[in-house]
Amino acid sequence: MKSREGGFLISKVKQVSSRIFDKKLKSYAVTDLNSAQGRIIFVLWKHDDRSISDLVTDTALSKATLSSMLVRLERAGHVKRTIDKNDKRKTIVSLTEKSKLLKRTYADVSNEMIDLFYQGLSEEQIDAFERTLQHILSNLIKFEEDEP
Amino acid sequence: MKSREGGFLISKVKQVSSRIFDKKLKSYAVTDLNSAQGRIIFVLWKHDDRSISDLVTDTALSKATLSSMLVRLERAGHVKRTIDKNDKRKTIVSLTEKSKLLKRTYADVSNEMIDLFYQGLSEEQIDAFERTLQHILSNLIKFEEDEP
DNA sequence: CAAATATAGTTCTATATCGAACTTTTGTCA
DNA sequence: TGACAAAAGTTCGATATAGAACTATATTTG
Numbered sequence: 347m348k349s350r351e352g353g354f355l356i357s358k359v360k361q362v363s364s365r366i367f368d369k370k371l372k373s374y375a376v377t378d379l380n381s382a383q384g385r386i387i388f389v390l391w392k393h394d395d396r397s398i399s400d401l402v403t404d405t406a407l408s409k410a411t412l413s414s415m416l417v418r419l420e421r422a423g424h425v426k427r428t429i430d431k432n433d434k435r436k437t438i439v440s441l442t443e444k445s446k447l448l449k450r451t452y453a454d455v456s457n458e459m460i461d462l463f464y465q466g467l468s469e470e471q472i473d474a475f476e477r478t479l480q481h482i483l484s485n486l487i488k489f490e491e492d493e494p
Numbered sequence: 495m496k497s498r499e500g501g502f503l504i505s506k507v508k509q510v511s512s513r514i515f516d517k518k519l520k521s522y523a524v525t526d527l528n529s530a531q532g533r534i535i536f537v538l539w540k541h542d543d544r545s546i547s548d549l550v551t552d553t554a555l556s557k558a559t560l561s562s563m564l565v566r567l568e569r570a571g572h573v574k575r576t577i578d579k580n581d582k583r584k585t586i587v588s589l590t591e592k593s594k595l596l597k598r599t600y601a602d603v604s605n606e607m608i609d610l611f612y613q614g615l616s617e618e619q620i621d622a623f624e625r626t627l628q629h630i631l632s633n634l635i636k637f638e639e640d641e642p
Numbered sequence: 643c644a645a646a647t648a649t650a651g652t653t654c655t656a657t658a659t660c661g662a663a664c665t666t667t668t669g670t671c672a
Numbered sequence: 673t674g675a676c677a678a679a680a681g682t683t684c685g686a687t688a689t690a691g692a693a694c695t696a697t698a699t700t701t702g
Contacts, residue, residue, distance in 0.1 A: 350608045350620065353511055355627045357533060358554035360508040362634040363501055365556075365660075382688060385505060398651065406506035408513075411689045413652055418687080435650040435697045460498045465633045471626055472498065478615065478623045479503045485613045486510040513690075530658060547680065559659050561682055566657080583667045583680040648699070659688070669678070 352482075363459065370455045376448065378422050384452060386415060387424060390441050391449055397436045406487075424448075500630075511607065518603045524596065526570050532600060534563060535572060538589050539597055545584045554635075572596075 367381040379387070389404040390396065398416070402409050416439060419425045424445040430436035464472050515529040527535070537552040538544065546564070550557050564587060567573045572593040578584035612620050 348617075348621075350612070350624065352611050352620075352624055352627065353515070353604070353607050354533065354536065355624065355631060356504055356508050356511070359627060359631050359634065360504050361554045361659085362631070362638060363504070366634060366638060367501070368660085380687075385502065388502065399649085406509045407688090408690050409651065410653085410691070415688075417652095430650095433650085433698070437651065456501070459501055462633055462637055463500055463630050464498070467626065467629060469496075471622075472500075473496075474619075474622060475626045476498065476500055476503065478619055479500065479507060481615060482611050483503060483507050483510070485610055486507065486514060489610055490510060490514060509689085516690085528657080545680080555658095556660050557681065558661070558683085563658075565682095581668070581680085585681065644702095646699100646701080648697105650697080651695085653694075654692085656691095657689080660686090662684090664683075665681085667678100667680080670676080672673105672675095 363463070366462070367455065367459055370458060371452075374451050374455055376451055376455075379424065379448065379452075383415060383419055383422075383424070386412070386419065387441070387445055387448070387452070388456075390425070390439065390445075395438050395440045397430070397438060399436075401439065406483075511611070514610070515603065515607055518606060519600075522599050522603055524599055524603075527572065527596060527600075531563060531567055531570075531572070534560070534567065535589070535593055535596070535600070536604075538573070538587065538593075543586050543588045545578070545586060547584075549587060554631075 364381050367384070371377075371379065371381065371384070385405055386401065386407075389401065393400075393404075396404070398409060398412055401407070401412050405412070407415075416425060416427060420427055423442055425439050426442055427437050427439055430438050467475070512529050515532070519525075519527065519529065519532070533553055534549065534555075537549065541548075541552075544552070546557060546560055549555075549560050553560070555563075564573060564575060568575055571590055573587050574590055575585050575587055578586050615623070
């Protein structure tokens with residue numbers, strides 16, 4: 347059987363790309379948002395006013411992680427948290443104007459990252475890659491849901 | 495242009511798979527080694543007695559991260575550190591007997607992870623995926639080396 | 643309806659991660 | 673050779689991350 351090390355490779359890619367992403371953000375004078383926080387803001391740009399449970403699903407982070415990250419994001423003025431009127435257990439996380447202004451710059455950095463990622467690969471290869479990645483993510487999420 | 499989010503997907507896959515890996519290790523009664531530490535031990539299994547700089551290359555972690563992780567790994571008895579006779583700046587990291595005994599169990603957990611990862615994919619798809627992953631990693635590493 | 647259970651978040655504690663600044667040792671070169 | 677530069681690690685302070693235990697609210701069920 348062939349030896350596989352997809353998980354190891356993914357860890358390395360994640361490590362290096364986070365470092366580069368953070369450096370690029372700084373080079374664009376984005377000093378009060380890092381790549382980890384950006385992942386959370388990113389999902390809110392796609393769908394604002396989400397509960398923390400929703401963000402757990404969207405980001406694949408634990409609720410403990412999100413809880414503390416949101417404190418920092420709120421302190422930095424990127425999001426605000428309000429309690430859901432209809433269900434007082436829920437917290438609704440919303441973007442502020444400040445974070446909306448960052449969207450364009452963040453998108454530029456993201457695009458630079460994507461260009462770097464996929465340098466030297468064809469559209470077909472990229473399509474196949476992202477499809478496989480999505481498939482792997484589904485496998486993992488299904489597993490995590492089945493044995494909590 | 496098509497919207498790409500490979501980096502975002504990879505972050506999520508890394509997040510979920512690390513959580514699952516840690517849970518699997520515990521289920522195998524491996525309580526004094528987690529997945530992050532395992533990544534370091536893993537490269538030492540492939541090539542023992544490496545300097546910390548070598549490990550920076552092999553693991554894609556920063557030297558600051560490795561420095562503190564190795565303290566914990568040494569304290570837990572998984573590795574020992576010795577100063578290179580010929581170059582006193584260098585530290586040589588070596589596996590202990592204890593960590594060698596873990597190799598089989600760790601490999602079992604790794605294989606379970608790989609099976610889960612690639613469930614429902616063909617050998618060809620997996621080959622292509624790992625090749626692309628390797629390509630992306632090369633792109634990133636080259637970039638990081640070029641602008642330090 | 644009251645008690646039991648489930649859901650949503652927070653807090654606590656520990657590890658992981660990194661950049662920047664630092665020390666020590668080695669290498670270079672005028 | 674002596675000063676300067678480069679290389680190898682460590683330390684420090686900050687953020688990221690998660691499991692376990694906890695609080696508060698909502699839902700289910702007898």
